[in-house]
Amino acid sequence: MAQRSPPLLLTLLLCTLSVNSSFQPALVLEMAQILLENYCFPENLVGMQEAIQQAINSGEILQISDKKTLAAVLTVGVQGALNDPRLTVSYEPNFTPVVPQMLPSLPIEQLIWLVRNSVKLDILNNNVGYLRIDRIIGEETAAKLGSLLRDNIWDKVAQTSSLILDLRYSTAGELSGVPFIISYFSDSESLIHIDTVYDRPSNTTRELWTMPSITGEKYGKKKDLIILTSKRTVGAAEAVAYTLKNLKRAIIVGERSAGGSVKVQKIRIAQSEFYITVPVARSVSPITGQSWEVNGVSPMVNVIAKEAVAKAKSLLVVRSTIPKVIQSISDIIKRYYAFTDRIPALLQLLQSTDLFSVVSEEDLAVRLNHDLQTVSEDPRLIVKYMQDDAATGEEDLYNIQDDMKLLRELVDTTFKVEILPHNTGYLRFDKFVKLSAEAKLEELMANMVWEPLKDTNNLIIDLRYNTGGSSTSLALILSYLQDPSQKHHFFTIYDSPSYGSKRGVYVLTSYYTASVGEEFAYLVQSLHCGTVIGEITSGTLMHSKTFQIEGTDIAIIVPFINFLDNNGEFWLGGGVVPDAIVLAEDARHILNGYGTMYISSQKETNLLLIGSNLKSTYLLSYQNQ
Template sequence: MAKILLDNYCFPENLVGMQEAIQQAISSGEILHISDRKTLASVLTAGVQGALNDPRLSVSYEPNYTPITPHALQSLPTEQLIRLIRNTVKLEVMDNNVGYLRIDRIIGQETVSKLGRLLHDNIWKKVAHTSAMIFDLRFSTAGELSGVPYIVSYFSDSEPLLHIDTIYERPTNTTKELWTMPTLLGERYGKRKEVIVLISKRTIGAAEAVAYILKHLKRAVIVGERSAGGSVKVEKLSVGDSGFYITVPVARSVNPVTGQSWEVNGVSPSVTVNPKEGVAKAKSLIAVRKALPKTVKRVSDIIKRFYSFKDKIPALLNQLLQSKLTEGLYRSVVDYESLASQLTADLQETSGDHRLHIFYCEIEPESFHDIPNIPSLEEVGFIIDALFKVEVMSGNIGYLRFDMMEDIKVVRAIGPQLIKAVWSKLVNTDTLIIDMRYNTGGYSTAIPLICTYFFDARPLKHLYTVFDRSTTTATKVMTLPEVLGQRYGSQKDIYILTSHITGSAAEAFARTMKDLKRATVIGEPTIGGALSSGTYQIGNSLLYASIPNQAILSAVTGKAWSVSGVEPHIAVQANDALNVALKIIGKKQQKKNSGK
């Protein structure tokens, strides 16, 4: 048995020590006490499968076994071959010019050569001109590997030739490479049109090789359930004249892309569905993928019209319309959710802007910038308690935490109560800490009002400029000439605490105060969110694009704020930011006191 394995098993590198292991088992004497031959066969099967981790290896006791040699297909009369092929091939041209081709047996090279013209005229010619194809291998349970290059070649271009598989045979110790073919009878389907391959747990052998190759060439989407996990070639070999036989895989496939194979483990589908639903799922996939170019074009149009960073637009459009789509790199797209995910990843990777986002939504999304609700008198107290935390610390240090930027109309509506409950407690402190570590953003309309409290009345201060891409207008944002209550002024120290979730309008406030050298920022870099993003429906689909449509220009440099967020003056963990601020304030106070 060891000699048969050494000469025939397709993974000879795994057999190191096998002969010695069998000799040791014999020497131990345990198996010599097994008197029942079938029990012995079971024990030996468990031993070789365990040692080599290959479930295809098995030992059997069959004293009356007679090998059956199947007829070679090519030796059959032509009429019989034609009948066989008619029984194993079904085809149809479905709605929307979708071809359906079902093959239940993959014929080999010699049979193809014998029947080439008949196969072309009666089968291939009828589906070659379809705009997409459903290639059904769910019931393909027999076939020859020599036919695989023919099938794969029809779904490839003539140039360049592709190395699609390598077959190693142990008994002859030979390796054969399989390549696509330079010439074929009739027209190729090519590598551009959509191909959906259906598989099931019954799909085995050569059909698995076809599905595996097309999947890893990124030429087809595989739909169904994991295939059977067959073998290139398995032989049942006699162990001398003992009546014992060992079944051994004598050849193996090595895919040049993955370095692995479909054998034993099968082909895993790209989209897992019950095989009975395979055709319906394939049709819906083709519809989604057919809409790809139009969808990508519409996304490009939206970016061209609304994206605020004009200098990044050419690269984005080039990436979307050329390198990704035309090179077939959207093969992973199997539904609108995965399309949205792929588009988002590509846009963000190319632009470096994580705010660009494509999403799938069955219900029309609500705009964030709806008209805000003006609270009633009863609600004002709850709002102030929920949004603001105020404390005057030792050393007359003011602490103000607020977790959301409200709209200017709401702020003005609750202004008197806000002054009384919050601002009046802080305005006379010597130093102010503004905690924005938990503020993820909100409305930007109140930023000028908030900033105004920290500057003098005259002259008005230029805070930043908003460039609106959709209207191509630039608006200077200034401090206000008048505010309710007393100003904090421009002289007292202010510290702003940030974290990695500080976003949108909250970080715009922090960046403005930093740009104008009015505050020291302590904590983590902020999220880099958009001050304003528009939500745009992509055609009539259920896809929407969230596009930053405003660029914020610094009042100091005139350049657009980057998308990387606000870099703090003093970078520390958000949890430590308050303690660091208090230490800095304490040291400044000590220095001031000692100077006196």
């Protein structure tokens, strides 16, 4: 609660006040004295009485004859001075104090009736417990009804798989009952300091701790607990919700609670018919250093009160999938992730990550993605919420049978071949095709694509619109750019022409170039077998598989191949920076205009492809002549 300077504000207030003959200035001083002796924030009152006396003695007070108006003006003043909306002054000539009923003194039959009318227990589908408590009974009453509460409520609740604790209608209760409820939803490993209550009239402080043992079986802290609140939830129920929320034991669903007080008293000002309502005790949580008073408990999931039960049920469904999601992601990483040395740390993270406040599948995906990328330092390892996206475990590639007619149509529609001025070959393909089981597709590519280009002086490979495809054809196309004397190839070329490295090879890129397309550009640079011209590529990740977690809209994308370049560094799939950066639309025009370009740096390079889930490891060596 923000603090203001009471002397100045009360001085300004009282300078606007005056009283008729029936209301003496001494009454204002009496009000100040009540605050000094009873207000639960006495540190905010320093200098107030002196300021009031000074204002009265100044003679600047105006006449206010109507007593209710005076009470309203005093209320505005004292609330503004102390920034506390609970402080009110009222004029009540017929006020009759209400003495609160002491529950422990009631006959046992009345206590049983009260509990049965303020507590409701149901067991919902999937063994979800629903417990509605409209009044939190105090420690003495709970002790008196111990066996009844244990047998009819708490032991039945303990057998449920998860629990919805409904406090939306809890408008009464005693703070001394809070430790029992907190203890029921915690373990007995160590006691927890849950609240500190300061009482101003007695100037005493009382600490509330969890109990070392309770009658009956504890619910513990492992099963899901959702607490429902509304704007009517007040007092001890707020203390329960606030504490369990900040202990990370319960998810709060519903509306912000009322923001009540530990204890408020209406005190008569001297012998007049004016009363001042004062909060005489305050709560301070040792967990947060703050309180649920005045501001209330804010929910973690905001819904109107009448929709809270339905929201809680759907949330429990999400929560129930978390262990399965964690296990599935762990298994996928263990089986497929290419950085095998990082797997133990990732598995440990998944088992220890704090998912207490996860309230949706999207929320779960965001948190897991952040944690996994932080530990792995690999932007390709992605957990994402798919919902409307179709996630599959295989790449969306061309995959046709070995039908020669269909294969010929595939090559014809995929590859565009031209001979440009200055005997410059031009090859554009927007997708890397998936190789068939046999060699028919490679033979067709050799005859239909590479044979027309083999005698050109230079070759332009246009990848400006290439968005990826299958990496199986990548090595094949690279092989055509090598010398026939090359010792190591990914594939055997069946009587195919070889373009070699003595002529200029220029690869055009744009920010559309993605996945296997940018991998090709990267290899051309790394192997020094061509010049990359155009825009920085998209940085789309490649050599990854997408796995959707069964029964959810969560998927994990796992890289199963890593690249180690000739400098011994891993390439994690970031955008490829061209050797010559120009706008993509100008790249081909520049080449046509200037004719021959050549690579000035030629040296032996090696590229090692490491795949943790591959049957073979290949070493591709390229020797420039």
